Amino acid sequence: xxxxxxGALPNPVPSGESASIxxxxxxxxxxxxxxxxxxxxxxxxxxxxxxxxxxxSTRASGVSDRFSGSGSGTDFTLKISRVxxxxxxxxxxxxxxxxxxxxxxGTKLEIK
Amino acid sequence: EVQLVESxxxxxxxxxxxxxxxxxxxFTFSDYAMAWVRQAPKKGLEWVATIIYDxxxxxxxxxxxxxxxxxxxxxxxxxxxxxxxxxxxxxATYYCAITGYALDYWGQGVMVTVSS
Numbered sequence: 001x002x003x004x005x006x007g008a009l010p011n012p013v014p015s016g017e018s019a020s021i022x023x024x025x026x027x028x029x030x031x032x033x034x035x036x037x038x039x040x041x042x043x044x045x046x047x048x049x050x051x052x053x054x055x056x057s058t059r060a061s062g063v064s065d066r067f068s069g070s071g072s073g074t075d076f077t078l079k080i081s082r083v084x085x086x087x088x089x090x091x092x093x094x095x096x097x098x099x100x101x102x103x104x105x106g107t108k109l110e111i112k
Numbered sequence: 113e114v115q116l117v118e119s120x121x122x123x124x125x126x127x128x129x130x131x132x133x134x135x136x137x138x139f140t141f142s143d144y145a146m147a148w149v150r151q152a153p154k155k156g157l158e159w160v161a162t163i164i165y166d167x168x169x170x171x172x173x174x175x176x177x178x179x180x181x182x183x184x185x186x187x188x189x190x191x192x193x194x195x196x197x198x199x200x201x202x203x204a205t206y207y208c209a210i211t212g213y214a215l216d217y218w219g220q221g222v223m224v225t226v227s228s
Contacts, residue, residue, distance in 0.1 A: 039214040041157075048207055048221050049149075049157065054214040092157055096214055099171045101147075101159035 002027045002095045006104035012112035013083050021078045021107045023093035028073035029056070037096040040069055040078045043106075044089040053078065054096070085111055114138040116208050116219030123225045124198055134191040134208030134219055141189035142166070145211035148182060148193050149218070150204035158204070161193065162211060175201075198226045 007022035029037045036056040041049040051060040053069035056076060066081040080087055090106040120132040134146070148160040161182040162171045170182050181194040191208050203226045209215040 048218040
């Protein structure tokens with residue numbers, strides 16, 4: 001199984017500052033079609049998860065451009081610019097390359 | 113508007129069965145693969161199973177293989193998860209999710225508690 005390892009944030013993050021969440025996969029997520037099958041989700045308190053980023057760097061419909069994804073085949077970063085109160089929650093990375101689909105353990109974002 | 117509404121959860125004894133349903137609306141259900149993902153209390157997300165658009169292929173995590181069955185009824189726009197031989201470690205909130213580019217949209221979840 002592909003293991004996804006997420007980094008922690010130096011919480012709380014001051015409102016208006018940027019925050020970067022790292023994620024590492026145990027296997028390259030770059031597929032032969034040129035796409036990197038790494039997704040990011042946000043689970044706000046008491047809510048179900050929502051998709052933020054797919055194919056490592058493509059924002060899902062309706063997602064603020066304050067969210068951006070980047071990386072290589074095995075090392076990934078989700079950057080949140082100008083953090084706001086509504087960004088609070090747990091962020092998960094997930095590999096979509098092969099079954100079983102696997103998630104990182106989650107990174108909690110708190111705002112000051 | 114896309115809607116996924118899970119139902120069928122509850123308290124069940126170890127070794128018993130439960131069947132979850134996910135009623136879909138607001139999109140062409142038969143065009144999409146669907147998945148179940150669970151989240152144990154205070155824990156992270158864990159993929160459970162996926163079924164492709166026409167139901168001809170299914171995929172499971174090892175810990176539920178042989179005990180859980182994912183299925184769908186495209187005429188009713190409904191996804192199912194039959195859970196047999198339930199264990200305490202299956203206690204979780206179960207979410208259904210549309211599988212497009214990723215797990216594109218999730219339902220609100222349904223709680224399953226396995227306890228005597």
